Amino acid sequence: MNRFATQLDDYTVMINSTLDKLVPEIKTPQEKIFEAMRYSLLAGGKRIRPVLTLAVCEMFGGNISEAISFACAIEMIHTYSLIHDDLPAMDNDDFRRGVKTNHKVYGEGIAVLAGDALLNKAFEVMTSTLNENSSIDRKIKAIQVIANSAGTEGMIGGQVIDIESEGKSIDYETLRNMHALKTGALISASVIVGALIAGASQKDIEKVSVYASNLGLAFQIRDDILSEIGDSTKLGKNTGNDRERNKSTYVTVLGLDQSKAFLKKITNTAIDAVKDFGEKAEFLVELADYLLNREN
Ligand code: GRG
Numbered sequence: 367m368n369r370f371a372t373q374l375d376d377y378t379v380m381i382n383s384t385l386d387k388l389v390p391e392i393k394t395p396q397e398k399i400f401e402a403m404r405y406s407l408l409a410g411g412k413r414i415r416p417v418l419t420l421a422v423c424e425m426f427g428g429n430i431s432e433a434i435s436f437a438c439a440i441e442m443i444h445t446y447s448l449i450h451d452d453l454p455a456m457d458n459d460d461f462r463r464g465v466k467t468n469h470k471v472y473g474e475g476i477a478v479l480a481g482d483a484l485l486n487k488a489f490e491v492m493t494s495t496l497n498e499n500s501s502i503d504r505k506i507k508a509i510q511v512i513a514n515s516a517g518t519e520g521m522i523g524g525q526v527i528d529i530e531s532e533g534k535s536i537d538y539e540t541l542r543n544m545h546a547l548k549t550g551a552l553i554s555a556s557v558i559v560g561a562l563i564a565g566a567s568q569k570d571i572e573k574v575s576v577y578a579s580n581l582g583l584a585f586q587i588r589d590d591i592l593s594e595i596g597d598s599t600k601l602g603k604n605t606g607n608d609r610e611r612n613k614s615t616y617v618t619v620l621g622l623d624q625s626k627a628f629l630k631k632i633t634n635t636a637i638d639a640v641k642d643f644g645e646k647a648e649f650l651v652e653l654a655d656y657l658l659n660r661e662n
Contacts (some may be wrong), residue, residue: 389442401472405465421653423648424560426570439558440512446481453477454474457545463603507562524544530651546583551582591629592662
């Protein structure tokens with residue numbers, strides 16, 4: 367493995383083992399909820415968001431043991447959004463992360479609650495770090511950034527625009543805004559929180575924010591391309607659903623070739639934004655390249 371792959375693997379192992387501990391199976395009358403939460407949370411997933419938090423924290427000289435709770439909380443919020451997004455009331459998907467969707471295994475009621483419980487757990491985990499009595503202001507700011515990115519001004523807002531746009535042809539600006547909120551906001555929060563926990567300056571936070579917003583956009587364009595031409599076995603979910611549901615995507619709005627060209631351009635913009643950090647930004651640069659070519 368090269369240096370990038372080793373670092374990615376180290377972060378992923380740390381994230382997976384911490385998630386496993388944060389959401390244990392507890393033998394109580396409500397044990398089903400722990401089983402359902404763990405089912406989706408530990409089913410795999412690329413862990414891109416928590417990896418970003420840890421990598422940015424380290425790039426700014428922070429200690430990842432301080433960032434890990436926030437990184438895992440973001441992954442819990444992301445997993446909740448996937449469970450809810452897959453429900454019949456939303457995208458009605460049968461497969462996610464290579465296995466049956468949560469509601470297909472546990473039923474819709476438990477799947478709704480598993481998503482809700484992961485969201486609550488995320489805030490329990492983050493606010494628990496305030497007991498440690500160090501860097502409290504930065505941690506409170508980080509919690510606010512995450513709450514905002516997952517809420518009406520972020521992921522939920524984007525999901526509302528998505529639901530309301532279904533079956534309609536939307537223009538490029540609406541599409542871009544929808545994804546900036548739905549997918550981009552939590553990705554940006556992952557990066558900003560890593561910087562906040564490390565105590566980065568406002569100027570540096572602004573620079574990584576430009577990296578993050580472009581990475582988020584690139585991530586979504588790649589997602590739309592894979593949804594159109596990807597391999598469902600590698601993706602661990604069904605493809606072609608966007609077209610079936612008459613959803614506007616980068617591919618339907620810009621076409622496949624233009625989407626690919628735009629993806630490359632936006633990835634380069636993301637990489638340029640962290641050039642000033644020199645060698646320290648090597649992991650972030652390689653991550654952007656890895657996401658550009660991802661197959662899942
Ligand atoms: C239900 C509040 C609510 C929001 C749902 C994020 C989202 C909003 C829905 C997910 C639908 C989707 C496929 C969006 C495209 C981009 C995206 C978030 C893909 C999934 O993220 P990955 O590729 O997944 O990081 P893994 O499984 O690797 O974590």
